[in-house]
Amino acid sequence: MKKRYWLWIVASLMLVLSACGEKSKEDVVQSLQKKLEEMSGYKTEATMTLKTGEEEQKYKIDVWHKKKDYYRVLLNNEQDEKNSQIILKNEDGVYVLTPALNKSFKFQSDWPNNSSQPYLYNSLVADVVKDQDASFETTETYYVFETKTNYQNSKNLPYQEIYFDKKSLTPVMVKVLDKDRKPLVEVEFSSFELNPKFSDDAFTTEKNMTSGALGIPVMADGVENEPTPFTVLYPEASVGNAELDEQKEIDMENGKRVILSFKGDKSYTLIQESWTSYPASATVPVEVSGEIVDLGFTMGALSGTTLEWSHEGMNFYLASEDLTKEEMIQVAQSVQGKVVK
Numbered sequence: 335m336k337k338r339y340w341l342w343i344v345a346s347l348m349l350v351l352s353a354c355g356e357k358s359k360e361d362v363v364q365s366l367q368k369k370l371e372e373m374s375g376y377k378t379e380a381t382m383t384l385k386t387g388e389e390e391q392k393y394k395i396d397v398w399h400k401k402k403d404y405y406r407v408l409l410n411n412e413q414d415e416k417n418s419q420i421i422l423k424n425e426d427g428v429y430v431l432t433p434a435l436n437k438s439f440k441f442q443s444d445w446p447n448n449s450s451q452p453y454l455y456n457s458l459v460a461d462v463v464k465d466q467d468a469s470f471e472t473t474e475t476y477y478v479f480e481t482k483t484n485y486q487n488s489k490n491l492p493y494q495e496i497y498f499d500k501k502s503l504t505p506v507m508v509k510v511l512d513k514d515r516k517p518l519v520e521v522e523f524s525s526f527e528l529n530p531k532f533s534d535d536a537f538t539t540e541k542n543m544t545s546g547a548l549g550i551p552v553m554a555d556g557v558e559n560e561p562t563p564f565t566v567l568y569p570e571a572s573v574g575n576a577e578l579d580e581q582k583e584i585d586m587e588n589g590k591r592v593i594l595s596f597k598g599d600k601s602y603t604l605i606q607e608s609w610t611s612y613p614a615s616a617t618v619p620v621e622v623s624g625e626i627v628d629l630g631f632t633m634g635a636l637s638g639t640t641l642e643w644s645h646e647g648m649n650f651y652l653a654s655e656d657l658t659k660e661e662m663i664q665v666a667q668s669v670q671g672k673v674v675k
Contacts, residue, residue: 574600
């Protein structure tokens with residue numbers, strides 16, 4: 335009789351402890367979904383570290399989101415303010431703006447829903463919900479998920495670790511992992527504000543193409559910034575045994591253009607221009623029928639057989655009838671490396 339009594343006591347205590355214990359994976363997922371449904375938007379600041387090259391690169395990221403489909407993502411490269419960019423989504427479409435160069439692209443795109451975005455709360459929760467096989471653990475401070483990613487243009491980053499604060503359920507850190515689960519991209523969130531108020535013009539292209547959007551000067555009509563010293567950059571990636579076959583330099587009225595022709599099994603042409611060769615009066619967005627491409631160090635515009643991006647005060651154009659989409663991205667990403675003579 336006493337034995338049964340003690341067994342009943344132990345069973346009761348286990349039930350109490352279980353009820354007071356950690357939330358299950360399903361409980362946390364449901365709480366994350368509810369959090370997103372109830373909020374009207376958010377503002378967050380983060381630092382993104384890229385470990386894909388020989389040297390780490392750091393970017394400051396400011397994200398604004400207003401329900402339902404308004405986004406403003408400022409990617410600020412501290413070493414290259416001229417290349418700071420804004421990804422903007424409003425009722426008119428999706429834009430990639432480079433205010434300091436007076437340059438903008440407009441996309442007909444399903445961004446950000448068509449790919450994983452490590453700095454967007456909505457995307458992180460969507461990846462957690464979608465991956466039913468995601469691993470889950472709790473620490474004293476965080477809920478930690480490891481999920482599959484959905485990077486359409488990069489199969490080299492198949493996994494991610496997402497750390498959510500246990501009290502607020504907001505993201506604290508994201509580690510994007512390669513096939514060996516080595517972190518190549520890290521995003522650390524320094525602040526997170528829920529349900530902020532936005533001005534009426536916060537998500538307009540006109541507002542975000544002004545100098546106030548970045549806090550640095552923007553080219554005005556008839557006025558151009560001091561040009562960046564021109565240094566020819568060459569791709570480090572070896573794709574299809576392509577080798578440099580010809581190099582042409584053209585002096586232009588407002589800068590310089592270099593045309594590099596690579597010949598091999600996968601031939602391509604790479605054009606590099608100083609940003610001053612881009613018209614200061616070009617305030618109308620360039621319509622792009624392709625897609626936004628995240629090159630890691632900058633955003634690019636991929637359209638058919640061409641890929642265009644800006645970096646370190648330069649414009650780059652990659653064209654090829656032979657390269658696949660992934661190979662074009664591979665070549666473009668390697669141009670940021672050391673100069674090859």
